[in-house]
Amino acid sequence: MDIIDNYLDTMFASYPLTPRTVEAKSELRAMMEDIYNGAIAAGQSRNEAVGQALAEFGNMEEVAAVLGDPSGAPIEIAAQFDRNRPAVSMAQARNFAAVSEKTRWLLGWAVAIFVLAPAPLVSLSIATSDPNLPVSKALASTIGIVILLPLVAIGVGLLVWRNQKLEPFNLITQGQGHITPEVEVFGAAVRREHSNSRTMALIIAIVLWILAGIPLISMGVFTQDMPQPEADQYLAVGMAITLVMVAIGLLLFLPANWANSVANRLSEDGMAEAREDTSDWEMAAYPTWVRAFMAGYWPIMVTIYLTWSFIGDAWGTSWILWPIAGVAFGAISAILYAVYRNNDTQQGR
Known part of the structure; x- marks a missing residue:
């Protein structure tokens, strides 16, 4: 149960050590352990059992609202992340x-x-x-x-x-x-x-x-x-x-x-x-055929290079392909960025 213990330690790190928080932490651990053991008995994997236990008792805001501090005021949970971003459930x-x-x-x-x-x-x-x-x-x-x-x-x-x-x-x-x-x-x-x-x-x-x-x-x-x-x-x-x-x-x-x-x-x-x-984020704005082309561009260049070098026995001159391919890739990327980013901006994305 080390994983659940580590989770509870993290969860209660922002709370003062009082009899009330110690009791709450102990009760939560007992409930999470029951869910974990039940999931294991039902044939779930260790990973799935932990996930189920955390999902049912994993809301820090709800715990904070219930516990509060000794004076009865809610405890402020430490800001560990940007609240303007949606939480990953x-x-x-x-x-x-x-x-x-x-x-x-x-x-x-x-x-x-x-x-x-x-x-x-x-x-x-x-x-x-x-x-x-x-x-x-x-x-x-x-x-x-x-x-x-x-x-x-x-x-x-x-x-x-x-x-x-x-x-x-x-x-x-x-x-x-x-x-x-x-x-x-x-x-x-x-x-x-x-x-x-x-x-x-x-x-x-x-x-x-x-x-x-x-x-x-x-x-x-x-x-x-x-x-x-x-x-x-x-x-x-x-x-x-x-x-x-x-x-x-x-x-x-x-x-x-x-x-x-x-x-x-x-x-x-x-x-x-x-x-x-942000490279993956930016690529998500492009259609599938563009992403396929960008993914295959350099493997295709390697193919051209090897073909030219072996068939033409042109090892002394085939190196020129790489600076040309680099400039072409930069130009293609700039054009695609301008076209699809402008479309996103006009559509208010």
Whole structure:
């Protein structure tokens, strides 16, 4: 019951220590413990049971109105947040945690796919550097691009899908609301309940990332006495294995980090960070096709860069793409901002 005790300590921190407050705190704890035990007996998870207990006895204003101070005047609760912002309710917090858990794999697969997407292009281009092979380098690069583009599109689609699932929770993700103590304690409970699985996933991911360089290094050592065209084929295999190991690490860790992310969002510090980082808030003003384009812009630029470099063997000149892409992105962003922000202003949003 440490979570409920921590919540009650936070809840009563602004009250003077009197027999009246001690008695009220003890009674509240007993009632919350009964609800918690009843929820556990009914088959709910520890997380759900804590949420139910906090939801039924989590209103500080009501407690303040009942207790008051020894003179009978209401006790002023310390201002821990901006009262001009709507409070995040316990129901919203629970729903946000549930949707974050359900969509955790969308983020993991999207990032893993972005890492794996260039693997066929890079590996085939390296492996077919020998002009005596029946498959030309140009054909191999074309095959790699044909594989890469759909993978990038799938990754972007997964990110857009996840953002749409989380869009109803802009109050939380964009820092538009304030966090009450009971919601913050609930977020900490979610983090604690899933901390072991996150730690295990992080350990495995770190091991994979550390070992990811071994295949490529081993192939380099193994082929150092081979002719370069023959060695390139082994190096291509090593490169592919390295990228796969990195992708697996990301696929394991990112989904397991969902509870920690939820806890950060359901805290006043997380709200303050979200308000400072207004990029997601601003993107919410754009239609879906614009957000999809913005999400896929840089993966597309990477595709163009690799295609140009491998097929045209233009490593010495293809770097010029990056400053051009940067200027173009800035110009496109400015135009979209002007168009859609002006529309919002005219509509009074």
